Amino acid sequence: MFRIKICGVRAAEDVRAAEAAGADCIGLNFYPPSVRYLQPEAAALLVEATPTLKSAGVFVNEPVDRVREIAETVKLDWVQLHGDETLQTGRDLIAAGLSVIRAVRLPTTELTAATIDAIVLPWAEIGARILLDADGGPQFGGSGQRLDWDGIGRWAAQASLNDWILAGGLNPVNVGDAIVRSRAAAVDVASGTESAPGQKDPAKIAAFVDNAKAVWA
Numbered sequence: 001m002f003r004i005k006i007c008g009v010r011a012a013e014d015v016r017a018a019e020a021a022g023a024d025c026i027g028l029n030f031y032p033p034s035v036r037y038l039q040p041e042a043a044a045l046l047v048e049a050t051p052t053l054k055s056a057g058v059f060v061n062e063p064v065d066r067v068r069e070i071a072e073t074v075k076l077d078w079v080q081l082h083g084d085e086t087l088q089t090g091r092d093l094i095a096a097g098l099s100v101i102r103a104v105r106l107p108t109t110e111l112t113a114a115t116i117d118a119i120v121l122p123w124a125e126i127g128a129r130i131l132l133d134a135d136g137g138p139q140f141g142g143s144g145q146r147l148d149w150d151g152i153g154r155w156a157a158q159a160s161l162n163d164w165i166l167a168g169g170l171n172p173v174n175v176g177d178a179i180v181r182s183r184a185a186a187v188d189v190a191s192g193t194e195s196a197p198g199q200k201d202p203a204k205i206a207a208f209v210d211n212a213k214a215v216w217a
């Protein structure tokens, strides 16, 4: 399991910054329309260069066979399904031996425990790890929008899951508050650790990791 994932790394210096900061996992984006997309062959070199960090590949509506092929090429620890994938896709990938993260895109309005449970539980039941992200519309993810952390915190207080991941609009300034209010034990960030879209900022990565760990210390 990982606690801090830095998503959208595209260069060796991004990986070094994540390692130096003390993150646990890097995210490699395989959704071609994203500014954070990178070719699987380039991703494989980044993963090979960092035996200490876990790796997660972000996919949006790719066929099962393509996800499997990329996971094998890149040697991914996790595949993160961030589109409209069906439960059957999740089951097929788990049956193929892959560790699946289901990114659940929730509305940015007030959230109730019943709303979250209805979306999350079917995926948890098939063995997927859950990531809560904000619904960024046609962008699917990486939109920088945040969720109702207090509503998530009320859900988390009574939820049967404890290894879920909070994402959506996190950055070095708000991550501490987000963890306290949502009760998250793991976080994921893409745009909040960039100086420009798709361009990682080592100082923001370091501050993000420090500020998250300070809350959990």
Ligand SMILES: O=C(O)c1ccccc1N[C@@H]1O[C@H](COP(=O)(O)O)[C@@H](O)[C@H]1O
Pocket: 007, 008, 027, 029, 031, 034, 035, 036, 058, 060, 082, 103, 131, 133, 139, 140, 141, 142, 143, 144, 145, 167, 168, 169, 170, 188, 189, 190, 191, 192
């Ligand atoms: O980062 C992207 O461009 C992206 C594109 C399509 C699907 C997911 C994507 N990233 C994931 O989005 C969330 C939140 O990102 P942000 O911190 O709000 O920018 C995160 O889980 C990324 O892995």
